[in-house]
Amino acid sequence: MTPEDVDVLIYFGSMHKDYYVWLAAPRIQELLGARRAYAFELSGASAGLPFALKVARSMMLADSSLHHMLLVAASTESMLLDYTNHRSRFIFNFGDGAAACVLRRGSRRHIVLESALLTDGRFADFVRVPAGGSVLPPSPETLERRWHYFNVTDPIRMKKMLDPITLDHFVRVIREAMARSGCHHLDFLIPLHTKRSLFEALLSALGLTDAQAIYLSDYGHLSAVDPLLGLYLARQEQRLRDGDVVVLVSAGTGYSWGATVIQWGGSHE
Structure with missing residues (x-):
């Protein structure tokens, strides 16, 4: 094209x-x-x-x-x-x-099927760049206080609220996206970059092995880029087979979770 x-x-x-x-x-x-x-x-x-x-x-x-x-x-x-x-x-x-x-x-190849999305607005104000917007416009003071960089307002409270739900929310959007797509078996998972322990917990919850997922150990977290990079790497490494049900899954501050199903290879019936 x-x-x-x-x-x-x-x-x-x-x-x-x-x-x-x-x-x-x-x-x-x-x-x-x-x-x-x-x-x-x-x-x-x-x-x-x-x-x-x-x-x-x-x-x-x-x-x-x-x-x-x-x-x-x-x-x-x-x-x-x-x-x-x-x-x-x-x-x-x-x-x-x-x-x-x-x-x-x-x-007829690599068909995008259904998605599932979830937002929990209780986390909206935890992660932000404090200055530069309408609440704190740029000023000599905001520059001096280094308020133009990321800050977590209350990391202990955020962790206390997030840890009990994040794995469940990942699993929920994955399963909902698969159900909406009419898929009953997950072949390959491509998540955003997370800490290794969460990645392994997600595989365990879904009954997957390391061979059925990709972990971006050499790249760090590239925000919304992660799943597309993971898909590219999985394809380059020939880890995807025709007919595989592939799920791209992400989460972002705010907090939102989302998953999309792709039928790799041939057409989806």
């Missing part, structure tokens, strides 16, 4: 972009020469991919004129880390990267 074939471009990556209060999607459209496409953005933080796939698939089902949708994510949030602030140490594993995928109408 060529850039002129793209009907819609969705940017679902980090909100930390080239400029403050600025849209990356139109700039990407221009750089690619995808002038037929309209471009917009959505954000689910690190959970962005399942949200973007849900929206894109729904748009294609609702509008028969859409034939190619380009989804793009990028993250350079390592720039927002203050390594002297130990309250935010759970995100010290951030890396930088980008990824993209194309949804094509009528494709």
Whole structure:
């Protein structure tokens, strides 16, 4: 395909972009020469991919004129880390990267099926960059206090609230997405980058082995990029077989969880 074939471009990556209060999607459209496409953005933080796939698939089902949708994510949030602030140490594993995928109408291979999404707004204010928005506009004081970096307002309380539910929420969205897709057996899991113990607990809860999942041990956490990078690596390493039911799963601050099912290889009956 060529850039002129793209009907819609969705940017679902980090909100930390080239400029403050600025849209990356139109700039990407221009750089690619995808002038037929309209471009917009959505954000689910690190959970962005399942949200973007849900929206894109729904748009294609609702509008028969859409034939190619380009989804793009990028993250350079390592720039927002203050390594002297130990309250935010759970995100010290951030890396930088980008990824993209194309949804094509009528494709008989690698078919995007259903998604399941979940948000718990009790976590909305735990992780944020304090200054730069309307609550604390930029000022000499905010710069001096280093308020333009990530901060976790109450890490102990967040952990106390999050630990008992996060594994259950991962499993819930995975199982819901599979049920909606009419799939009863999971062959391969591609999660976002997490601590190793959570990754292993998730495999155990789903009855999977290490051979049935990919762990981004060499890359760190790239926000919404993670599952697409994992899918790329799994394909490069020839770990996916025709007919496999593959689930991409993510979670992002806010807090949201999401999963999308892909029928790898041939068409889904």
